[in-house]
Amino acid sequence: MSFEDRVRELAEDVAPLDAEAMAAARERHLTLTKPPGSLGRVEEVGARLAGICGECPPPVPESPAVLVCAGDHGVLARGVSPWPSEVTAAMVANFLSGGAAVNALARTVGGRVSVLDVGVAGDLPDHPLLRSAKVRRGTNDLSRGAAMSREEAARAVLAGAHLAEELVESGGADLLATGDMGIGNTTAAAALISSFTGRPARETTGRGTGIDDATLALKTRVVEEALELHAPDPKDPLGTLAALGGLEHAALSGVVLAGAALGVPVVLDGVVSNSAALVARALAPDAVGYLFAGHRSAEPGASVALEALGLDPLLDLGMRLGEGTGALLAVPVVGGAARVLSEMATFSDAGIEG
Numbered sequence: 461m462s463f464e465d466r467v468r469e470l471a472e473d474v475a476p477l478d479a480e481a482m483a484a485a486r487e488r489h490l491t492l493t494k495p496p497g498s499l500g501r502v503e504e505v506g507a508r509l510a511g512i513c514g515e516c517p518p519p520v521p522e523s524p525a526v527l528v529c530a531g532d533h534g535v536l537a538r539g540v541s542p543w544p545s546e547v548t549a550a551m552v553a554n555f556l557s558g559g560a561a562v563n564a565l566a567r568t569v570g571g572r573v574s575v576l577d578v579g580v581a582g583d584l585p586d587h588p589l590l591r592s593a594k595v596r597r598g599t600n601d602l603s604r605g606a607a608m609s610r611e612e613a614a615r616a617v618l619a620g621a622h623l624a625e626e627l628v629e630s631g632g633a634d635l636l637a638t639g640d641m642g643i644g645n646t647t648a649a650a651a652l653i654s655s656f657t658g659r660p661a662r663e664t665t666g667r668g669t670g671i672d673d674a675t676l677a678l679k680t681r682v683v684e685e686a687l688e689l690h691a692p693d694p695k696d697p698l699g700t701l702a703a704l705g706g707l708e709h710a711a712l713s714g715v716v717l718a719g720a721a722l723g724v725p726v727v728l729d730g731v732v733s734n735s736a737a738l739v740a741r742a743l744a745p746d747a748v749g750y751l752f753a754g755h756r757s758a759e760p761g762a763s764v765a766l767e768a769l770g771l772d773p774l775l776d777l778g779m780r781l782g783e784g785t786g787a788l789l790a791v792p793v794v795g796g797a798a799r800v801l802s803e804m805a806t807f808s809d810a811g812i813e814g
C-alpha cells in the first residue's frame with residue numbers, strides 16, 4: 461500500500477463524536493450545583509469530552525503528552541526569519557535536556573514531552589525523548605517550487621500518527637498536546653492557512669519570532685508568490701501540504717488524525733498546529749470534534765485558522781512561542797471540564813431545590 465493510501469486509511473478511522481454522550485453531558489450540567497451555564501465554555505468542553513470518549517461523565521485526563529514536531533525550511537533563503545536554521549536543532553537539544561519553555565510548562569501540568577524529528581537539517585543525538593523519523597533534511601523553498609514530494613508529505617503525516625499511537629497505546633497517554641519547532645515555519649503555516657481558508661496572505665502572515673515592517677512586507681510577498689505559483693487545491697490536502705507545507709506541519713496533521721481515530725482529545729498549540737488542523741480536517745472532517753484550541757496565538761493566521769475550524773481558543777495570553785507551550789497551559793482547563801462532570805454534586809444530592 462502506498463504512503464498516500466495509508467494516510468487515507470488513517471483518515472477513514474476518524475468517527476463522528478458520540479451525540480448521545482454529548483447530550484447526556486449537557487443534561488447533566490443542568491442538574492449540577494451551579495446556575496445553568498455558569499461554567500461558560502467549560503461546559504461545552506465537558507460535553508465534547510463526553511462525545512470524544514462516548515460516555516458521560518467522561519474520564520478525567522491524567523496523563524497528558526506533548527508531541528513537539530520539528531523540521532527545517534528552504535524558504536528561509538528568502539529572508540523570512542531573523543534566525544538561522546541551526547537554531548532548530550539547537551532548540552531540539554534544549555528540549556531534550558529539559559531547559560526549554562515546553563519543559564517548564566510540561567512539568568507544571570504533569571505532562572510528558574516527546575520530540576519528533578521529521579525534517580531537521582542538522583544531526584541530533586540519540587535520546588530517549590527523541591523519535592527520529594527524518595523524512596528529509598528540511599524542505600525546498602516553497603516560493604520557488606514544491607516544498608517536498610507528495611510521498612514525503614505522506615511519510616511525515618504517518619510519522620506523526622505513529623508516535624501519537626505509540627504514546628496512547630503503549631505509553632498510557634490520554635490527552636495529546638501538539639507542539640512545533642522549526643525556524644521559518646510560520647511562513648509555511650501562513651501559506652497553508654491561506655490555501656485552506658481562501659484568505660489573502662496579508663491576513664495570515666505575521667511577525668513569527670519577531671520581524672520588522674520591511675521583513676513582514678517581504679514575507680507576505682513570499683507567501684503571495686507561493687500561492688500564485690502553486691494555485692493549491694484545498695480539496696487535495698496532501699498536494700497542498702507537499703507544495704506549501706513543512707514536514708512538522710505534516711507530522712502534526714498526523715498527530716491530529718491519530719488522536720481523533722483513537723478517541724483521545726487533542727489540544728492544539730499555535731499557528732503551526734492550527735494550520736496542521738486545517739490539513740487534518742480536509743482529510744477527515746470529523747477530526748475537528750476531537751480538537752481543543754489551547755490558545756489564540758498572536759500570529760494573525762492563528763485566528764483565521766481557528767475561525768475556519770470553528771474553534772474558540774481556551775486561553776488568550778498573547779503567546780507566540782510554539783513548542784506546545786500554549787497547548788500545555790490549557791490542559792488544566794480540559795481536565796477541569798471533565799472533573800466537573802464526574803465530581804460535582806447534583807442539586808438533589810445536595811438537597812437544594814433547583
Ligand SMILES: O=C(O)c1ccc[n+]([C@@H]2O[C@H](COP(=O)([O-])O)[C@@H](O)[C@H]2O)c1
Pocket residue numbers: 540541542543640641642643644645646647667668669670729730731732757758759762779780781782783
Ligand atoms: O506558536 C505560534 O503561534 C508561533 C508564532 C510565532 C513563532 N513561533 C515559533 O517560532 C518559530 C518560527 O518563527 P519564524 O519567524 O522563524 O517563522 C518556530 O519554531 C515556531 O515554533 C510559533
Ligand SMILES: Cc1cc2nc[nH]c2cc1C
Pocket residue numbers: 543547551640641642669781782783
Ligand atoms: C529561541 C527560539 C525558541 C523557540 N521555540 C520555538 N520557536 C523558537 C524560536 C526561537 C528563535
